[in-house]
Amino acid sequence: MWTDKQRGIRVSQEELLCKNACGYYGNPAWQGFCSKCWRERARPDGAERQDTSSRPSNDGTPLTFSKFEEKKSTEKSRRINTMRRLFWGSPSPPKRQESSESHANVLKAFQSLEPGDFTGFLKILRSPPSQRLQSRCTAFLKTMEAYHDLPVQKQSDLVQDFYQSFAEYFSSFSEAQVTQIMEHVEKLIMTRLHKWVFCHDSCDDEQKDLALQRRIRSLNWVTPQMLSVPFPEKNTTVTAIIEMDAKRAPQDKLACVSKCSQHVFEALSSSSSEPANADDFLSGLIYVVLKANPPRLHSNMQYVIRFGLPHSLMAGESGYYFTNLVSSLQV
Numbered sequence: 001m002w003t004d005k006q007r008g009i010r011v012s013q014e015e016l017l018c019k020n021a022c023g024y025y026g027n028p029a030w031q032g033f034c035s036k037c038w039r040e041r042a043r044p045d046g047a048e049r050q051d052t053s054s055r056p057s058n059d060g061t062p063l064t065f066s067k068f069e070e071k072k073s074t075e076k077s078r079r080i081n082t083m084r085r086l087f088w089g090s091p092s093p094p095k096r097q098e099s100s101e102s103h104a105n106v107l108k109a110f111q112s113l114e115p116g117d118f119t120g121f122l123k124i125l126r127s128p129p130s131q132r133l134q135s136r137c138t139a140f141l142k143t144m145e146a147y148h149d150l151p152v153q154k155q156s157d158l159v160q161d162f163y164q165s166f167a168e169y170f171s172s173f174s175e176a177q178v179t180q181i182m183e184h185v186e187k188l189i190m191t192r193l194h195k196w197v198f199c200h201d202s203c204d205d206e207q208k209d210l211a212l213q214r215r216i217r218s219l220n221w222v223t224p225q226m227l228s229v230p231f232p233e234k235n236t237t238v239t240a241i242i243e244m245d246a247k248r249a250p251q252d253k254l255a256c257v258s259k260c261s262q263h264v265f266e267a268l269s270s271s272s273s274e275p276a277n278a279d280d281f282l283s284g285l286i287y288v289v290l291k292a293n294p295p296r297l298h299s300n301m302q303y304v305i306r307f308g309l310p311h312s313l314m315a316g317e318s319g320y321y322f323t324n325l326v327s328s329l330q331v
Contacts, residue, residue, distance in 0.1 A: 121188075144193055187251060
């Protein structure tokens with residue numbers, strides 16, 4: 001099974017680097033360039049450069065954000081109407097002409113969704129009864145794309161606020177049903193926003209990726225025996241963690257972490273007569289990270305933290321595995 005999925009391992013470091021030879025990692029979403037080179041290339045001739053490394057304004061605020069702050073006071077009076085347009089598609093809240101019967105039919109359609117049926121979710125969302133919900137998503141995406149120069153933490157706050165507001169529409173559902181629907185919403189939103197917010201210019205994710213890569217490369221002499229990990233000499237546990245960089249939705253990146261972690265447990269169990277414990281798992285995960293040296297690992301983890309659904313990181317297997325991955329880099 002895993003022999004059919006070795007494609008990610010055969011990607012060379014040269015293919016991962018920016019086509020502009022700046023030393024950073026490239027991204028297929030940016031035509032093989034890193035985020036900085038792609039933005040420089042896409043910027044019209046003569047346009048004012050907005051370099052986040054430029055000197056701050058007098059109050060210490062970066063120049064890219066100070067321009068937004070200057071507009072803040074004039075836009076303050078319009079914020080309420082703007083947010084209403086984001087979530088309701090009009091300057092005012094929805095009127096009662098949307099019958100309770102229509103609302104009930106929409107909820108019933110979403111309740112009938114099978115777990116993991118993203119195609120079915122899109123079909124329901126695009127149906128006439130769900131037009132208002134679709135308008136919310138479309139308006140939010142357009143606004144986020146228009147304000148893609150905002151600091152990444154501000155973008156994260158906006159996305160998390162949107163998740164919370166959207167989930168309120170399904171307040172009558174069980175927690176499991178709301179979670180299932182919001183996973184579809186996250187996939188829809190973040191697949192579109194990935195190219196705007198991943199490795200954003202306002203943060204130093206790319207620099208930290210390079211530093212982490214060098215640190216991992218310097219430890220390539222570490223063996224399983226040194227970590228007291230009963231791993232076989234040949235195993236296929238590194239594939240999933242490498243594939244994480246190719247995913248766009250935070251939940252899909254988490255799925256790669258979970259898949260990798262499950263195979264670590266399987267490798268440990270097959271090499272020992274006793275079940276693997278938490279210490280063995282963490283040591284095994286550290287070894288896999290050292291062996292794989294996953295591309296843009298720091299950026300991928302920060303992306304999941306900033307734009308993933310909170311419940312995915314706070315509970316369940318995915319949260320446990322992701323916490324161990326973060327811990328493995330702190331050792």
